Amino acid sequence: xxxxxxxxxxxxxxxxxxxxxxxxxxxxxxxxxxxxxxxxxxxxxxxxxxxxxxxxxxxxxxxxxxxxxxxxxxxxxxxxxxxxxxxxxxxxxxxxxxxxxxxxxxxxxxxxxxxxxxxxxxxxxxxxxxxxxxxxxxxxxxxxxxxxxxxxxxxxxxxxxxxxxxxxxxxxxxxxxxxxxxxxxxxxxxxxxxxxxxxxxxxxxxxxxxxxxxxxxxxxxxxxxxxxxxxxxxxxxxxxxxxxxxxxxxxxxxxxxxxxxxxxxxxxxxxxxxxxxxxxx
Amino acid sequence: xxxxxxxxxxxxxxxxxxxxxxxxxxxxxxxxxxxxxxxxxxxxxxxxxxxxxxxxxxxxxxxxxxxxxxxxxxxxxxxxxxxxxxxxxxxxxxxxxxxxxxxxxxxxxxxxxxxxxxxxxxxxxxxxxxxxxxxxxxxxxxxxxxxxxxxxxxxxxxxxxxxxxxxxxxxxxxxxxxxxxxxxxxxxxxxxxxxxxxxxxxxxxxxxxxxxxxxxxxxxxxxxxx
Numbered sequence: 001x002x003x004x005x006x007x008x009x010x011x012x013x014x015x016x017x018x019x020x021x022x023x024x025x026x027x028x029x030x031x032x033x034x035x036x037x038x039x040x041x042x043x044x045x046x047x048x049x050x051x052x053x054x055x056x057x058x059x060x061x062x063x064x065x066x067x068x069x070x071x072x073x074x075x076x077x078x079x080x081x082x083x084x085x086x087x088x089x090x091x092x093x094x095x096x097x098x099x100x101x102x103x104x105x106x107x108x109x110x111x112x113x114x115x116x117x118x119x120x121x122x123x124x125x126x127x128x129x130x131x132x133x134x135x136x137x138x139x140x141x142x143x144x145x146x147x148x149x150x151x152x153x154x155x156x157x158x159x160x161x162x163x164x165x166x167x168x169x170x171x172x173x174x175x176x177x178x179x180x181x182x183x184x185x186x187x188x189x190x191x192x193x194x195x196x197x198x199x200x201x202x203x204x205x206x207x208x209x210x211x212x213x214x215x216x217x218x219x220x221x222x223x224x225x226x227x228x229x230x231x232x233x234x235x236x237x238x239x240x241x242x243x244x245x246x247x248x249x250x251x252x253x254x255x256x257x258x259x260x261x262x263x264x265x266x267x268x269x270x271x272x273x274x275x276x277x278x279x280x281x
Numbered sequence: 282x283x284x285x286x287x288x289x290x291x292x293x294x295x296x297x298x299x300x301x302x303x304x305x306x307x308x309x310x311x312x313x314x315x316x317x318x319x320x321x322x323x324x325x326x327x328x329x330x331x332x333x334x335x336x337x338x339x340x341x342x343x344x345x346x347x348x349x350x351x352x353x354x355x356x357x358x359x360x361x362x363x364x365x366x367x368x369x370x371x372x373x374x375x376x377x378x379x380x381x382x383x384x385x386x387x388x389x390x391x392x393x394x395x396x397x398x399x400x401x402x403x404x405x406x407x408x409x410x411x412x413x414x415x416x417x418x419x420x421x422x423x424x425x426x427x428x429x430x431x432x433x434x435x436x437x438x439x440x441x442x443x444x445x446x447x448x449x450x451x452x453x454x455x456x457x458x459x460x461x462x463x464x465x466x467x468x469x470x471x472x473x474x475x476x477x478x479x480x481x482x483x484x485x486x487x488x489x490x491x492x493x494x495x496x497x498x499x500x501x502x503x504x505x506x507x
Contacts, residue, residue: 246296
């Protein structure tokens with residue numbers, strides 16, 4: 001009887017575990033099945049490197065969106081990574097206990113704010129600010145990057161913090177015993193030693209930035225042209241799907257699924273890099 | 282609601298394609314669309330219910346009142362880049378358009394652009410309200426929305442000297458409009474027919490008119506696609 005109980009529990013857990021993987025597999029298969037016909041019709045090279053996106057004319061080139069995604073993400077990382085690293089180091093090494101007990105929950109709150117709220121805030125404050133003080137229409141790569149930088153901060157900070165905390169105390173003790181200053185210990189010992197965890201933090205932040213849709217739709221301007229400066233409007237892979245989904249039909253809709261395939265592949269690559277980086281010591 | 286207290290009509294948003302698809306798949310009894318059906322969407326019964334003007338809108342502080350159709354086309358193809366080329370102030374033009382597949386965009390392309398492509402660097406917003414909000418906040422922007430949604434935050438532009446309004450649409454002076462459609466699959470069921478008849482009745486059309494639309498019954502030739 002006990003044996004039966006044990007076996008049935010085991011089976012139930014196995015079933016539940018498999019069902020989550022099965023839903024992932026179903027989604028992937030569905031996206032691929034919907035998207036592949038358009039890619040094979042247009043040709044993979046024309047699809048990935050075509051600069052013209054005009055579904056009503058049967059033109060499906062997503063290079064502007066790929067460039068858009070990459071540039072928005074890179075500018076966001078340029079803003080977020082130094083900030084987040086400094087914050088993580090501060091929390092682990094320098095912060096008085098009471099300050100950390102305020103800063104850490106505040107960062108958690110940052111992670112909990114819905115993306116549409118970030119987007120709305122950007123639309124009301126950042127877009128007019130850029131339009132009035134830096135020029136251009138305001139809807140721009142810079143506006144999207146600022147929003148994404150704030151949104152990726154919690155991810156990067158908490159993982160980098162864990163990586164720094166996981167270092168054996170003997171490293172720091174040994175370094176200080178050799179007569180280095182605290183600054184030298186942080187820069188030349190602790191950051192290099194936590195390198196793999198910090199890399200994983202950055203890559204996961206990057207994945208968060210590339211996948212974000214709602215917030216960037218509202219501030220990016222969504223133009224389908226190759227941007228020339230960070231003050232130009234741009235469109236990312238996710239916003240291409242998000243903005244055209246409502247009215248797309250037939251081949252146009254399949255092309256949006258094909259955009260999803262490209263996105264899926266990019267995110268899978270980023271996740272494997274993050275896992276590889278985290279495992280390496 | 283005061284007239285028909287018993288029946289419940291559930292309304293769901295999502296855009297024209299969602300409206301067309303949901304009636305095709307049988308999810309909805311009646312689909313609504315602001316664009317005409319594409320060749321591969323045939324097989325549905327199309328019931329036009331109203332006509333909606335499309336207005337070009339500017340920020341109220343832009344001194345321009347009128348543009349010719351050719352000037353608008355040159356602005357939207359990206360040929361004209363500054364308001365001073367059309368007699369306005371020396372501001373860089375910020376173009377705002379709708380996303381591919383939008384009913385408003387396809388009507389704008391057919392009526393105004395007549396085959397020319399909209400400048401790809403234009404800002405794309407995914408609803409009439411979003412376009413209006415951008416124009417209301419940016420003195421150098423131009424966009425197009427449903428005439429019924431023009432409010433005092435933005436200014437509707439005269440085209441070739443003609444003010445967009447219900448009257449100018451009715452007397453065929455203002456040419457920029459599209460149809461709003463109801464779609465049904467096959468034969469209408471009695472409740473569907475009851476609802477459609479209500480919308481097409483004088484009470485229903487009066488309600489649409491109050492929302493800024495032109496009743497379909499008032500327009501000669503309105504029942505054929507533009």
